[in-house]
Amino acid sequence: MLKNHPSDNTLLEFSAGNLPSAVALCVSTHLSHCPECKNKVSEYNVLGGSFLKNTIKSEPVNFSFDQLMQRIENDQKDAESLLPKELKISKEKVKTAFENTNRVNEKVITKLLKSNEPLTWRKVSKSLHEAVLKTGQSTHEVCFHKIKKGGKVVEHDHKGVEITVVLEGSFSDESGTYKTGDYIEMQPGNIHKPRATQNSDCLCLTVVEAPVKLTGVIGKMVNPFISFRPR
Numbered sequence: 001m002l003k004n005h006p007s008d009n010t011l012l013e014f015s016a017g018n019l020p021s022a023v024a025l026c027v028s029t030h031l032s033h034c035p036e037c038k039n040k041v042s043e044y045n046v047l048g049g050s051f052l053k054n055t056i057k058s059e060p061v062n063f064s065f066d067q068l069m070q071r072i073e074n075d076q077k078d079a080e081s082l083l084p085k086e087l088k089i090s091k092e093k094v095k096t097a098f099e100n101t102n103r104v105n106e107k108v109i110t111k112l113l114k115s116n117e118p119l120t121w122r123k124v125s126k127s128l129h130e131a132v133l134k135t136g137q138s139t140h141e142v143c144f145h146k147i148k149k150g151g152k153v154v155e156h157d158h159k160g161v162e163i164t165v166v167l168e169g170s171f172s173d174e175s176g177t178y179k180t181g182d183y184i185e186m187q188p189g190n191i192h193k194p195r196a197t198q199n200s201d202c203l204c205l206t207v208v209e210a211p212v213k214l215t216g217v218i219g220k221m222v223n224p225f226i227s228f229r230p231r
């Protein structure tokens with residue numbers, strides 16, 4: 001059984017279809033590995049359905065995986081390319097990187113890759129590679145992270161909320177070990193030093209909140225120099 005799950009509140013928001021699709025993607029991936037959370041969401045769906053029936057006589061909310069993917073695909077239509085150009089790898093190498101993955105992950109990965117070809121891996125450090133995905137999300141960045149077996153990731157802080165779902169292999173930090181399917185939410189200010197286990201590479205799906213846009217007096221002074229202006 002998995003140790004790390006989304007909070008009940010997150011599952012409730014997921015059931016109601018209120019989560020940004022990048023976050024919903026992480027929850028959905030976790031649900032495919034976690035019968036416990038899946039049951040909770042089913043219960044919330046029933047509750048939400050009967051609540052709606054008694055109030056505005058609407059259909060129960062049914063937020064399926066395919067609907068979610070459709071939402072992400074729609075978002076992608078307006079997406080700007082976030083992919084760095086360097087270190088392109090061939091389709092075969094992408095396949096090799098994901099060869100041991102289970103069928104559910106394959107569904108997630110294949111859908112994401114379909115609109116992200118060629119997938120571009122950027123070397124962040126000796127043990128860490130990152131591939132940013134185009135999802136059309138202005139509020140979140142979605143990427144794959146690959147940690148080489150036994151590899152360490154330098155200690156880092158989190159500027160925004162960061163959600164990680166382990167797709168393959170496992171990694172550990174000061175707080176414990178995270179296995180395939182585990183859902184880890186790091187809050188701003190949380191510092192950790194992840195390390196992949198010795199026997200296999202670790203592949204994760206990571207969603208990071210976009211950096212906070214500048215507002216207030218300083219924001220007004222700085223913003224004329226950058227493209228974003230607060231409304």
Ligand SMILES: [Zn+2]
Nearest residue numbers: 005006034037
């Ligand atoms: Zn769970």
